[in-house]
Amino acid sequence: MTTQKQDTATIRALQGLADPRPSVRLRAALAIGTTPDPRFVDPLVERCAIEPEFYVRDMLTWALTRHPASVTVPELVEEVRSTRAQARSQALHTLSKIGDRRAWPAITRELLSDVDDEVARSAWRAAVLLVPEGEEHELAAVLSTQLGRGERETQRSLSRALVALGGAILPFLHAAMTDLDPRVRAHAIATDKLVRDPETGFESAIEEAKRVVALGVTGQEG
Structure with missing residues (x-):
């Protein structure tokens, strides 16, 4: 039954x-x-x-x-x-x-x-x-190729993922700050700021990054 x-x-x-x-x-x-x-x-x-x-x-x-x-x-x-x-x-x-x-x-x-x-x-x-321990660098290399992709919500999601990788992502962000595509540069600068200061909101970080790109600097200067 x-x-x-x-x-x-x-x-x-x-x-x-x-x-x-x-x-x-x-x-x-x-x-x-x-x-x-x-x-x-x-x-x-x-x-x-x-x-x-x-x-x-x-x-x-x-x-x-x-x-x-x-x-x-x-x-x-x-x-x-x-x-x-x-x-x-x-x-x-x-x-x-x-x-x-x-x-x-x-x-x-x-x-x-x-x-x-x-x-x-x-x-x-x-x-x-x-990601297994020790493979963060390889993952960071792949994820960094997606910088500048999509609209604001997609970029926010990628930045969150990159921030979660911590220091492993920094060399790739620095390289992307000189990319020919201004969207890639801005996204890299914003994400770098988030890695260094997790309390920063994505909206303020990306707007500041756009201003930096418009001024023709990389975000590492000064």
Whole structure:
């Protein structure tokens, strides 16, 4: 009888993930996370790839973190190779929440420079959390190639990732301060300021950096 009830609850939860009402999908994800079962992992990962509501995706990620990493990480590593941008982004986001460094090899240069900003941002966050000790320099080299990319929120995300790498990023920032692209120079100067003074807000740092670039100096002068 107990097994039958459990099977019925499982079917109901899985059906709930596909319900057209976001509130039902949210409750289903909450129920699955509350009573983890390896049978839920694949449906959760699949739903992450197509779920349109941010707060439901957040609950799906939480539900996945409630399952053993030995089950979830291989599935998510496979998902980061998906052709669907949301699938890649959400899988990377979930891996960053799980924090299992066995996922590190999946954070490739291609993901760190993905054409989709959300995927790239998720990859940056995951990378700085999962990078093994001693490999920060190589990661900094790759991330520095993204300086100047995108709009303000994308640049803010990259700066946060670079700041998390600490001193490993400084040589690359200094080199980027003389880049031919003024966007790259400004972003490098702003990030350098954030590394040196973490209390500085990104908005003030980037505006100051733009003024420095406009004046034709590198930000290291004076």
